[in-house]
Amino acid sequence: MxxxxxxxxxxxxxxxxxxRELQDERLHALLREIGDNQFYQEKFHIAxxxxxxxxxxxxxKKIPFTTKSDLIAxxxxxxxxxxxxxxxxxxxxxxxxxxxxTFQPIKSLDTKEDWEGWLRCWGxxxxxAGVREDDLVFCAFSFGPYISHWAAIEGARHIGALALSGGxxxxxxxxxxxxxxxxxxxxxxxxxxxxxxEVAASLGIDLRKSAIRISIHAGEPGASVPAxxxxxxxxxxxxxxxxxxxxxxxxxxxxxxxxxxxxHLNELEFAFEVIDPETHKPAEPGxxxxxxxxxxxxxxxxVLRYRTxxxxxxxxxxxxxxxxxxxxxxxxxxxxxxxxxxRGVNLYPAVIDNLLRGCPGVAExxxxxxxxxxxxxLLLKIEARNGEPFSSIERAVxxxxxxxxxxxxxxxxxxxxxxxxxxxxARRYKRVAG
Numbered sequence: 001m002x003x004x005x006x007x008x009x010x011x012x013x014x015x016x017x018x019x020r021e022l023q024d025e026r027l028h029a030l031l032r033e034i035g036d037n038q039f040y041q042e043k044f045h046i047a048x049x050x051x052x053x054x055x056x057x058x059x060x061k062k063i064p065f066t067t068k069s070d071l072i073a074x075x076x077x078x079x080x081x082x083x084x085x086x087x088x089x090x091x092x093x094x095x096x097x098x099x100x101x102t103f104q105p106i107k108s109l110d111t112k113e114d115w116e117g118w119l120r121c122w123g124x125x126x127x128x129a130g131v132r133e134d135d136l137v138f139c140a141f142s143f144g145p146y147i148s149h150w151a152a153i154e155g156a157r158h159i160g161a162l163a164l165s166g167g168x169x170x171x172x173x174x175x176x177x178x179x180x181x182x183x184x185x186x187x188x189x190x191x192x193x194x195x196x197x198e199v200a201a202s203l204g205i206d207l208r209k210s211a212i213r214i215s216i217h218a219g220e221p222g223a224s225v226p227a228x229x230x231x232x233x234x235x236x237x238x239x240x241x242x243x244x245x246x247x248x249x250x251x252x253x254x255x256x257x258x259x260x261x262x263x264h265l266n267e268l269e270f271a272f273e274v275i276d277p278e279t280h281k282p283a284e285p286g287x288x289x290x291x292x293x294x295x296x297x298x299x300x301x302x303v304l305r306y307r308t309x310x311x312x313x314x315x316x317x318x319x320x321x322x323x324x325x326x327x328x329x330x331x332x333x334x335x336x337x338x339x340x341x342x343r344g345v346n347l348y349p350a351v352i353d354n355l356l357r358g359c360p361g362v363a364e365x366x367x368x369x370x371x372x373x374x375x376x377x378l379l380l381k382i383e384a385r386n387g388e389p390f391s392s393i394e395r396a397v398x399x400x401x402x403x404x405x406x407x408x409x410x411x412x413x414x415x416x417x418x419x420x421x422x423x424x425x426a427r428r429y430k431r432v433a434g
Contacts, residue, residue, distance in 0.1 A: 007127040026296040038083035096147035121251035122155025133160035140188035190222030197235035208237030224331025227358035262327035361388035
């Protein structure tokens, strides 16, 4: 088996029984280390179980879930960092925060050892996508306090690749950097990859002639959404890969060169459960449920049984790449709190994104949501791609919604360039009064 696409071949291909043993060993070491973490001392006290009595992941299920609301409340009650830290503040070297897209930002701290864990996780992301030491990785972010940006650029250096920051540059300047430096790997959100392609077209730049051969995306489900993935690959002439992570957890999943439509769970650094969001019982493989994650190696500010809010479908079938790690089919399918009910049909943004990106002529879009008669009604504002008649786009969109989803939506034309473009997480869905 070719080892070139692996970060740690022996661990990534270990048999499932031994993998579970490794996870239990790492959990045991983690729990011994975080015995003084006041937040989790309280969690174990509530469960009536001494922390030292937990030795396996199955036994860990006796303690309550951790939620984002728990972390926010903890930092509000015990500012600035809550009782979430295992060590004295002098041991920490890295301070970041969540984006605060749907909640108040959470401050996240890492020790030197925990930061090395972040870099290992990115090592899996890069190697599985085929990134090599001779690549030049361009990180198209404005940086700021968000951990993913810093971890992405340091992770590239960690595997021996040259890395270039796109911070402080506008889109045109970033394109010039990519072309002038002959960058071979692009890291950004899927939305921003499409926006860069739009800017390149306006400048007469054919990105398919650039040196970019791989693009890696996160922050949104797009890179696992078939139509979005195809758009990115068509515009850039490169292979597109997905990965998933969270500031409070880590970079927990990665795509591989088998390009199966499922992405691997990094079970070497984390343990995973998929539960029914309502009953909290385990969801069967192949059925949709909420992802729950436990850190196995991040001791400074760990999360145990963390409810991510991400909806996934567990895929336990072997992957053609040879890894024994389980996968999630189609990546992150959406968030539990993002579901829309449109004329009785349950929809997630990723479904709408896939449908619209599959319609030629759609340059950008925004969705207005109105609550009417107890259901959500959608109005799609669509910018036409240069030279495309809007009437034909409208007919195609309406036909796709009818044939694929059996629902009616409203469609209206937006002036060219009037809809916002996003560098970080896109916010295309807006609720308005009905």
